[in-house]
Amino acid sequence: MRFAVIQFPGSNCDVDLLHAIKDGAGEEATYVSHTEKSLEGFDGVLLPGGFSYGDYLRSGAISRFSNIMSEVQRFADEGKPVFGTCNGFQILVEAGLLPGALQRNRNLHFICKTMELKVENSETKFTSLYESGEQLTIPIAHGEGSYYCDPETLQELKDHNQIVFSYASENPNGSIENIAGIVNKAGNVLGMMPHPERAIEELLGSEDGLRFFKSMVQNFSKETASV
Amino acid sequence: MYNVKVFVTYKESILDPQGEAVRGAVHRMGFDEIEDIRIGKYFEIKVSSQEGRDIEETIETICDKLLANVVMETYRYEIEKVKETV
Numbered sequence: 001m002r003f004a005v006i007q008f009p010g011s012n013c014d015v016d017l018l019h020a021i022k023d024g025a026g027e028e029a030t031y032v033s034h035t036e037k038s039l040e041g042f043d044g045v046l047l048p049g050g051f052s053y054g055d056y057l058r059s060g061a062i063s064r065f066s067n068i069m070s071e072v073q074r075f076a077d078e079g080k081p082v083f084g085t086c087n088g089f090q091i092l093v094e095a096g097l098l099p100g101a102l103q104r105n106r107n108l109h110f111i112c113k114t115m116e117l118k119v120e121n122s123e124t125k126f127t128s129l130y131e132s133g134e135q136l137t138i139p140i141a142h143g144e145g146s147y148y149c150d151p152e153t154l155q156e157l158k159d160h161n162q163i164v165f166s167y168a169s170e171n172p173n174g175s176i177e178n179i180a181g182i183v184n185k186a187g188n189v190l191g192m193m194p195h196p197e198r199a200i201e202e203l204l205g206s207e208d209g210l211r212f213f214k215s216m217v218q219n220f221s222k223e224t225a226s227v
Numbered sequence: 228m229y230n231v232k233v234f235v236t237y238k239e240s241i242l243d244p245q246g247e248a249v250r251g252a253v254h255r256m257g258f259d260e261i262e263d264i265r266i267g268k269y270f271e272i273k274v275s276s277q278e279g280r281d282i283e284e285t286i287e288t289i290c291d292k293l294l295a296n297v298v299m300e301t302y303r304y305e306i307e308k309v310k311e312t313v
Contacts, residue, residue, distance in 0.1 A: 057293070094296065
């Protein structure tokens, strides 16, 4: 498969993300600037972490109006894999591709630490190589990661098994229901605050994130091949 | 020509941890009577008259799509008509 890693002004996890999909999952990937208007020839799109546009206004609020976002929207509509981590997740909620919003951390701290995550749903295309309920060691690094949505949306997330990851031992940011990552109803757009791309080799403390990318490739490549 | 002021604030149901931190500091200043502080955003916008476009509609669209995240924020605005500046 061929993945696009979008570079916004202020992205800073783009290199890690490219490394994860290329060297970790063994797929093709290239950087694509936010100014581009086409994702022709790509099979999936990855939105990296960072501080796009300096987090001005709200994290992700400016980036969602980038040229490339109409293509990201198209990928989401067409069922192609769209993944956003950290700032990428913030951009996806601002763009309305995922429900809810990400608020300032409850304790106002920027938190950079390794967390225990629980796999709430191992039946998504992004998590099929995990066991249900499995605990993963994956780092977080954010100041605005407190997931919020209204009660009706939360019920909908639960009804459709859209909560994919939660914080297992402690909730670092005050997110409702300890939510760390969610998927859209169609199952092809996933956003999460933690950084699986920073946990793909033991040398860096954990390789629990690797199966995330491998699951995504395994499941979506079947579809790409059959089309 | 119009001057528009937009005020964006958190919805009542949303916790504002920054506002709470500021309230804590105010209490440490000795003003215990300050019960609540909530922080919002304020925008000053200059708009030229646009034939065939409703200014209220324009401002609301900008607020809904960009200035406020309506999942957690709400907004209000004031429109003031001013003379063209040369």
